[in-house]
Amino acid sequence: MDSALLISKTQLVLVVLLPLLGSILAGLFGRQIGRAGAHTVTILGVAVSCALSVHVLWQLLHGAPVFNENLYTWMQVGDISVNVGFLVDKLTAMMMVVVTFVSLLVHIYTIGYMAEDDGYQRFFSYISLFTFSMLMLVMSNNFMQLFFGWEAVGLVSYLLIGFWFKRPTAVFANLKAFLVNRVGDFGFLLGIAGVLLWLGTLDYGTAFANADAIRGASVEILPGHAWSVATVICICLFIGAMGKSAQVPLHVWLPDSMEGPTPISALIHAATMVTAGIFMVARMSPLFELSETALNFILFIGATTAFWTGLIGMVQNDIKRVVAYSTLSQLGYMTVALGVSAYSAAVYHLMTHAFFKALLFLGAGSVIIGMHHEQDMTKMGGLRKYMPITHLTMWIGTLALVGTPFFSGFYSKDTIIEAAAEHAQTHAGWIAQYANWAVLLGAFVTSFYSFRLLYLTFFGEERFRHAHASHGAHDHETHSEPDHHHGPVEPHESPWVVTLPLALLAIPALLVGFFTAGPMLFGTDVLGHVKQVPYFAGAIQVLEQNDVMAKLAEEFHGPVAFALHGFLAPAFWLALVGFLLATLLYLVKPQLRTGITRALALPIRVLERKFYMDDLWIGGLAGGSLKLGKASSEIDAGLIDGIVNGSARLVGTLAAMIRRVQTGYLYHYAFAMILGLVALLAMARYYWQ
Numbered sequence: 001m002d003s004a005l006l007i008s009k010t011q012l013v014l015v016v017l018l019p020l021l022g023s024i025l026a027g028l029f030g031r032q033i034g035r036a037g038a039h040t041v042t043i044l045g046v047a048v049s050c051a052l053s054v055h056v057l058w059q060l061l062h063g064a065p066v067f068n069e070n071l072y073t074w075m076q077v078g079d080i081s082v083n084v085g086f087l088v089d090k091l092t093a094m095m096m097v098v099v100t101f102v103s104l105l106v107h108i109y110t111i112g113y114m115a116e117d118d119g120y121q122r123f124f125s126y127i128s129l130f131t132f133s134m135l136m137l138v139m140s141n142n143f144m145q146l147f148f149g150w151e152a153v154g155l156v157s158y159l160l161i162g163f164w165f166k167r168p169t170a171v172f173a174n175l176k177a178f179l180v181n182r183v184g185d186f187g188f189l190l191g192i193a194g195v196l197l198w199l200g201t202l203d204y205g206t207a208f209a210n211a212d213a214i215r216g217a218s219v220e221i222l223p224g225h226a227w228s229v230a231t232v233i234c235i236c237l238f239i240g241a242m243g244k245s246a247q248v249p250l251h252v253w254l255p256d257s258m259e260g261p262t263p264i265s266a267l268i269h270a271a272t273m274v275t276a277g278i279f280m281v282a283r284m285s286p287l288f289e290l291s292e293t294a295l296n297f298i299l300f301i302g303a304t305t306a307f308w309t310g311l312i313g314m315v316q317n318d319i320k321r322v323v324a325y326s327t328l329s330q331l332g333y334m335t336v337a338l339g340v341s342a343y344s345a346a347v348y349h350l351m352t353h354a355f356f357k358a359l360l361f362l363g364a365g366s367v368i369i370g371m372h373h374e375q376d377m378t379k380m381g382g383l384r385k386y387m388p389i390t391h392l393t394m395w396i397g398t399l400a401l402v403g404t405p406f407f408s409g410f411y412s413k414d415t416i417i418e419a420a421a422e423h424a425q426t427h428a429g430w431i432a433q434y435a436n437w438a439v440l441l442g443a444f445v446t447s448f449y450s451f452r453l454l455y456l457t458f459f460g461e462e463r464f465r466h467a468h469a470s471h472g473a474h475d476h477e478t479h480s481e482p483d484h485h486h487g488p489v490e491p492h493e494s495p496w497v498v499t500l501p502l503a504l505l506a507i508p509a510l511l512v513g514f515f516t517a518g519p520m521l522f523g524t525d526v527l528g529h530v531k532q533v534p535y536f537a538g539a540i541q542v543l544e545q546n547d548v549m550a551k552l553a554e555e556f557h558g559p560v561a562f563a564l565h566g567f568l569a570p571a572f573w574l575a576l577v578g579f580l581l582a583t584l585l586y587l588v589k590p591q592l593r594t595g596i597t598r599a600l601a602l603p604i605r606v607l608e609r610k611f612y613m614d615d616l617w618i619g620g621l622a623g624g625s626l627k628l629g630k631a632s633s634e635i636d637a638g639l640i641d642g643i644v645n646g647s648a649r650l651v652g653t654l655a656a657m658i659r660r661v662q663t664g665y666l667y668h669y670a671f672a673m674i675l676g677l678v679a680l681l682a683m684a685r686y687y688w689q
Helices: 009-028 030-061 090-113 120-139 143-161 168-199 204-209 229-244 253-259 262-271 273-283 292-313 319-339 343-370 388-401 408-426 430-458 496-522 548-553 559-566 570-588 592-599 601-608 610-661 666-688
Strands: 067-077 080-088 218-222 225-228
Touching: 009 030, 009 067, 009 080, 009 090, 009 120, 030 090, 030 120, 080 090, 080 120, 080 143, 090 120, 090 262, 090 273, 090 343, 090 496, 120 143, 120 262, 120 273, 143 168, 143 229, 143 253, 143 262, 143 273, 168 204, 168 229, 168 253, 218 229, 225 229, 229 273, 229 292, 253 262, 253 319, 262 273, 262 319, 262 343, 273 319, 273 343, 292 319, 292 430, 292 610, 319 343, 319 408, 319 430, 343 388, 343 408, 343 496, 388 408, 388 430, 388 496, 408 430, 408 496, 408 548, 408 559, 408 570, 430 570, 496 548, 496 559, 570 592, 592 601, 601 610
Parallel strands: none
Antiparallel strands: 067 080, 218 225
16 A cells, blocks of 8 residues: 555644644743744644644545554553554544644634733633644544543633633633533443443453443343443443533533633534534444434433524524524534434534534624624624624524535535434334424524524614623623723724634535535435445444434435425425524514514523523532532531530540549548448448348
8 A cells, every 4th residue: 555545653643742732832831932922833733733634534535544553551450451542534534624623713713802812822722722632532542542532621621611710700600511511421431431341441442343242231230120231331421422512401501601712612612522422422333333222312312402402592692602502402413313323414414513603603703803892682783784704604604504405504414304304214202203303393493593693693773883882791702801892882894813714614614515415424426426435434333224324325316416305305494484584573573573572471581591401400409419518517517526526525524523533632542442342341241141
């Protein structure tokens, strides 16, 4: 084989370590190298990493063998070794390109967005460190390194969400994210422990090769109740994904994470970190295929997240929170795809979603800059003539998000909807039907809140002329301290370092689906004419009876035919209804909203309270834990300390009494001896009789 096609170890090490090097230089030597030096070293490191990642993908597409090699043995305990190594196949290479490309654009965008922030160098250090952590996660070839990357992205996410640490809301949000993720990570750690216990290895390849060893095996977690070993392992692993990928009920941290600067919303909460759970389940497909129960659990959670969190986005007025709830909903779509064994559709939607959702987040940030840090959409309106580039690119991102035929989001999202429908036809049970309806109705919900955002922001009356923007703790974005701006806002287009990433993200949001759907989803060439080896062959394993993608591939006749058929699909018509309703209520006759809001006051209140999930977590579980802790403290202080302190007091009292007997006078001791002798004689006489 041509040596140029062989993936080198050095190349992969550079992909990972260059962002880490940039992070170290910007973080530890930020004052010495200055602002320009900080963004130069981090952008250069991520840019070279991105170029090398693209080259790795090119090599694999042209016949390079999969790279699976351990670089370093960290620990050896008996037959179990813990290594640092890389598994680079087409699934990994796709993730590497997505992570580094989006990260590169976010780095460039940050130059303009954080230009006035005091923590400029620190921010660049954090986002470059995050890139390193995410690359370690997706390139790992064993569970221990996966867990390292998993926890590292969580740690950096904590640092970034609370980047403006002087704001109480940011501190609360990062603590909330950290604690909720710990709940999921506890399950994830149990799943890894299960793999080690029953498969005897932490290496992916060995674990997947030995997966049949747990087929049919059972374990009694509770006496008398046998559980499938595969089900236990997979559900525990997926609980980790529920935390990281923000699935109901562990989703509550993601909307609050919008307290961090907008660039990290795009990098972490749209394109990379929140998709780590989706990637992990797809990577573990040989294990998940062993448990239909686990797949049904995944399907139910994904469907619930896809539909119900989207409903919350319909009533949000904060521009970033609308996009955040959109992210939750789309992560639910990916999870539905995992639940119906359409792993390739899940990671394909992960890829397309990364582009158009990063575009929407960065576009929202551009609006915030242009509006002098205002985030409330009810105080915007009419911005399209002031911010033409942002307006156009957000239209592209929105059309991709709602699944408009020929846009990238259509090819991935519609495939998931079709896969859920195919699954519902071949599988009995209410969960399959529930998931099918959830993703269908989700198309309407997505369309409504997406066009609502566009109309409130870019169309209609220029409401910012009647409102004074105040830079309080809630809507302040680019300063460490509130910077009050009084008087009418005069919007403006963002600088080129902000609009250039928007333009570059708009290109794949528009085109990537058309050129990659055939090869990546259906095992054909770009135009759907020639059958070839599926892109994810070898990286993803699906049982024949679960392979819905193979059935969909039989009906695929190229991206043009697929898109044209999309105009006739129920999802398109539901999205069209959402578009028309949003147009009516927010553009044509906004006065109708008053009556509808009054009539639907109760469900709107429920949605504004986010189905009371925050009340459950904060007031219920967290509050209940605090009350339990206080009660335990009172028991400890009253009962336990009472027993301990009471024992000490009793000993002290007895000692004081006995101490009085020791007078030091000889005649007292002689008298006591006589009394003792009389007592002994009396006792002796009693017993002798």
